[in-house]
Amino acid sequence: MTLTISNLTKQFQAVQALSGVSLSLAPGRRAALLGHNGAGKSTMMKIILGLIPHDAGTVLVCGAAPGSAGARAQVAYLPENAAFHPALTGEEQIRHYLALRGEDPRLAMGLLDRVGLAHAARRRIGTYSKGMRQRVGLAQTLIGRPRLLVLDEPTSGLDPVSRRDFYDVLDGLAAEGAAILLSSHVLTEVEARTDSILILSGGRLVAEGTLPDLRARAALPVTLLVRPASGQASTLAAALPGAQALAGGLLRLTCPQGDKLARLSQIASLGAAVADLDVIPPSLEDIYSHFSRRDGQ
Numbered sequence: 001m002t003l004t005i006s007n008l009t010k011q012f013q014a015v016q017a018l019s020g021v022s023l024s025l026a027p028g029r030r031a032a033l034l035g036h037n038g039a040g041k042s043t044m045m046k047i048i049l050g051l052i053p054h055d056a057g058t059v060l061v062c063g064a065a066p067g068s069a070g071a072r073a074q075v076a077y078l079p080e081n082a083a084f085h086p087a088l089t090g091e092e093q094i095r096h097y098l099a100l101r102g103e104d105p106r107l108a109m110g111l112l113d114r115v116g117l118a119h120a121a122r123r124r125i126g127t128y129s130k131g132m133r134q135r136v137g138l139a140q141t142l143i144g145r146p147r148l149l150v151l152d153e154p155t156s157g158l159d160p161v162s163r164r165d166f167y168d169v170l171d172g173l174a175a176e177g178a179a180i181l182l183s184s185h186v187l188t189e190v191e192a193r194t195d196s197i198l199i200l201s202g203g204r205l206v207a208e209g210t211l212p213d214l215r216a217r218a219a220l221p222v223t224l225l226v227r228p229a230s231g232q233a234s235t236l237a238a239a240l241p242g243a244q245a246l247a248g249g250l251l252r253l254t255c256p257q258g259d260k261l262a263r264l265s266q267i268a269s270l271g272a273a274v275a276d277l278d279v280i281p282p283s284l285e286d287i288y289s290h291f292s293r294r295d296g297q
């Protein structure tokens with residue numbers, strides 16, 4: 001395992017930031033850490049990096065203690081609000097980081113090219129857009145071929161195309177065997193671009209798995225939208241008691257997953273009274289809020 005965490009606990013004065021968190025991340029796996037503001041995502045990342053101590057539990061980064069020389073050589077970090085020197089060019093900034101890590105500064109252009117920033121490498125970072133600055137941050141994390149990338153909200157503020165490019169770079173790194181742990185508030189992107197989802201709520205890991213796993217475990221109801229044929233609205237409403245009438249005569253029904261097929265055949269039996277039918281599975285947002293309810297129930 002590239003990263004192993006067991007029973008991790010961290011308290012800040014009165015705040016229990018993490019309680020009994022256990023997880024592991026294998027080489028080449030991409031995991032998304034989700035959770036409301038204050039759930040403990042950044043705290044967990046800082047502990048993995050060895051930037052802050054933990055109270056109890058064990059954390060192993062490539063078999064080494066967080067913050068040890070062995071761990072630091074293998075892990076790269078992109079903090080939540082990475083700031084760079086505005087007067088430096090992208091190339092100068094990356095050359096600087098390379099020199100700090102004892103690497104050849106001439107590697108800078110190759111790293112910037114990898115994140116799609118070669119064209120702007122000789123411009124000052126002060127003139128970069130937010131997405132371009134995020135790419136400088138990503139280029140910096142590529143230094144030294146890390147085995148574990150810890151990225152705190154790396155795509156926040158990126159447009160959809162930049163986001164896709166960003167995940168393309170991560171896919172390449174994962175294919176080379178790097179493990180990636182990233183936090184995000186954008187549910188739709190992590191659905192498609194990560195291997196597993198970890199949901200933190202109030203410092204506890206409340207769910208872990210692939211999206212289909214979580215979907216099945218949440219067992220949230222399915223929504224059916226039924227459109228009556230012209231002049232059939234009242235017939236249909238009478239045949240489907242409990243349906244909610246929406247604008248345009250549309251009827252909305254919810255039912256447990258297990259009852260879906262029976263419900264569909266009942267609606268199909270209404271024949272010509274039905275003009276159309278849509279089945280809407282629970283959304284990622286529904287699943288997320290199911291597991292991360294703020295009230296902790």
Ligand SMILES: Nc1ncnc2c1ncn2[C@@H]1O[C@H](COP(=O)(O)OP(=O)(O)OP(=O)(O)O)[C@@H](O)[C@H]1O
Nearest residue numbers: 012013015017035036037038039040041042043044
């Ligand atoms: N240095 C600190 N001193 C005291 N409390 C802290 C400190 N750092 C974090 N906390 C508290 O720990 C909890 C978890 O914070 P953390 O920054 O890990 O949340 P997060 O999941 O990253 O949230 P966000 O989505 O807003 O970035 C919060 O209640 C926060 O106020």
Ligand SMILES: [Mg+2]
Nearest residue numbers: 041042043080
């Ligand atoms: Mg945070």
